[in-house]
Amino acid sequence: MRVYLDNNATTIVDPHVFEEMEPYFVQKYGNPNSLHSFASETHPALKTAMEKIYAGIHAPKEDSVVITSCATESNNWVLKSIYFEQILTGKKNHIVVSEVEHPSVIATAKWIESMGAKVTYLPINHEGLIEAEKLREVITDKTALVSIMWANNETGAIFPVYEIGEICAEFGVPFHTDAVQAIGKVPVDVQALNVDYLTFSAHKFHGPKGVGALYIKKGRELTPCFHGGSQMGGYRSGTLNVPGIVGMGKAMEAAVDALDFEMTEVRELRDMLEDALLEIPDTFVVTPRNKRTPNTILISFRGIEGESMLWDLNRAGIAASTGSACASEDLEANSVMEAIGAAEDLAHTAVRFSLSRYTTEEEIEYTIEVVKKAVERLRGISSSYAYAPEGHESGLDAHH
Ligand code: C6P
Numbered sequence: 001m002r003v004y005l006d007n008n009a010t011t012i013v014d015p016h017v018f019e020e021m022e023p024y025f026v027q028k029y030g031n032p033n034s035l036h037s038f039a040s041e042t043h044p045a046l047k048t049a050m051e052k053i054y055a056g057i058h059a060p061k062e063d064s065v066v067i068t069s070c071a072t073e074s075n076n077w078v079l080k081s082i083y084f085e086q087i088l089t090g091k092k093n094h095i096v097v098s099e100v101e102h103p104s105v106i107a108t109a110k111w112i113e114s115m116g117a118k119v120t121y122l123p124i125n126h127e128g129l130i131e132a133e134k135l136r137e138v139i140t141d142k143t144a145l146v147s148i149m150w151a152n153n154e155t156g157a158i159f160p161v162y163e164i165g166e167i168c169a170e171f172g173v174p175f176h177t178d179a180v181q182a183i184g185k186v187p188v189d190v191q192a193l194n195v196d197y198l199t200f201s202a203h204k205f206h207g208p209k210g211v212g213a214l215y216i217k218k219g220r221e222l223t224p225c226f227h228g229g230s231q232m233g234g235y236r237s238g239t240l241n242v243p244g245i246v247g248m249g250k251a252m253e254a255a256v257d258a259l260d261f262e263m264t265e266v267r268e269l270r271d272m273l274e275d276a277l278l279e280i281p282d283t284f285v286v287t288p289r290n291k292r293t294p295n296t297i298l299i300s301f302r303g304i305e306g307e308s309m310l311w312d313l314n315r316a317g318i319a320a321s322t323g324s325a326c327a328s329e330d331l332e333a334n335s336v337m338e339a340i341g342a343a344e345d346l347a348h349t350a351v352r353f354s355l356s357r358y359t360t361e362e363e364i365e366y367t368i369e370v371v372k373k374a375v376e377r378l379r380g381i382s383s384s385y386a387y388a389p390e391g392h393e394s395g396l397d398a399h400h
C-alpha cells in the first residue's frame with residue numbers, strides 16, 4: 001500500500017483540474033496577448049479562471065490578484081517591494097514577521113535586515129500560537145509591513161489574523177498574510193479580514209505546481225514584480241501561464257466546494273490518526289487540535305529521530321515529513337519545535353502528517369499500524385530513549 005500524508009508539501013492534482021488544463025497545452029496554445037484567433041480562444045477560459053480565483057477569496061473586482069510562479073515568489077515580491085519603496089527611500093525602517101514563517105518570508109526578512117533595516121521576529125507561545133496583542137508592543141511609526149502567516153505549515157496552527165489585521169489597520173501599517181496553508185482548510189475572505197496582501201499557491205489545494213498568486217488591495221500598489229510587457233496589469237510581465245491559471249481557477253473552485261468536507265470528514269480522519277498515535281506513551285503534540293487546520297498533525301515520539309521514523313514509514317510506503325519540505329535536507333531541528341524551546345531530545349523527533357480530501361480510512365488504519373510498529377522497533381534500539389532520566393523535562397505540555 002502507498003499512502004500520501006505529505007499534503008502540506010504538495011497535493012495530487014485533482015483529475016478535473018487536469019482535464020480542464022489539458023486543451024491549453026496542445027490545442028489552444030496561443031499567447032493570450034497576440035492578435036489572432038489562437039490568442040482569443042484562450043480568453044474565455046482565462047476570464048472564467050480569474051473569476052473563480054477572485055470568488056474563492058472574495059476579492060472585489062477593484063482589487064488585484066496577480067498570478068505568480070509560486071508562493072515563494074509572491075512572498076519575496078511583497079517584502080522586497082516594501083523594502084524598495086519604504087525602507088530604501090528612508091520613509092520607514094522596520095518590518096514585523098513571526099519567527100515561524102515559511103523560509104520564503106524568513107530568508108527575505110533576513111536579507112532586508114542585512115540591508116540595514118530592523119526586523120522583529122514575533123515569537124510563538126508554548127502552544128505554537130501567535131498572541132496578537134504582542135504585536136502592539138512592537139509596531140512603531142517606522143513599521144513598513146507586518147507579515148504573519150494565516151496557518152503554519154508545520155503544525156497547522158491557525159494564527160489570529162483577524163486581530164492582527166485590526167491592529168495593523170489601527171496603526172495604519174500594511175498587513176500581508178501567507179495563506180498558502182489556509183486555502184481550502186478554513187474560509188478565506190479578504191473582505192472580512194483587514195488584509196492588504198495575501199499569498200497562495202495552487203499546488204497546495206490540488207492545483208498544478210508553478211502557479212502562485214498575490215492578492216493586492218486597491219490603494220496598496222506595489223513595485224512591479226517583473227518589468228516588461230505589462231501583463232497582469234503591469235505587475236508581472238511575462239507570457240501568461242494559460243494552463244496554470246486555468247488549473248488554479250478550477251482548483252480554487254473545487255477547494256471552496258470541498259471546504260465543508262475538509263472541515264468535517266478530513267478532520268475526523270486526522271483526529272482518528274492523532275488519537276491512536278497519542279495512545280503511544282511519550283508522544284507530544286504542540287498545538288491543540290481546535291486551533292489547527294483540519295488536516296495537520298505535528299507529533300513527537302520521544303527518543304526517535306524524525307528522520308528515522310520517516311525512513312521506516314517510507315519503507316512501508318507511507319509519505320510524511322519532519323516539517324517544511326524545503327528544510328528537510330539539512331537535518332536541523334524542526335523550526336517550530338526550536339521556537340517553543342523543546343528539549344534537545346524532542347526537538348529532532350517531530351513528524352508531520354498532513355492529510356487531504358483524498359485520504360481514506362483504510363490508509364489511516366494502515367498508517368496507525370505501521371507507526372506503532374516503527375515506534376516499538378526504533379525505541380528498542382534508541383539509547384536516548386532507554387536512558388531518559390525520570391521526570392525528564394520536555395519543554396512541552398505533554399498530551400500523554
Ligand atoms: N511549504 C512544506 O512542506 P511554493 O512552493 O513556493 O508555492 O510554496 C512555498 C510556501 C510558502 N508558504 C507556506 C506557508 C508554505 O507551506 C509553503 C510551502 C511546503 O511545508 C514546502 S517547503
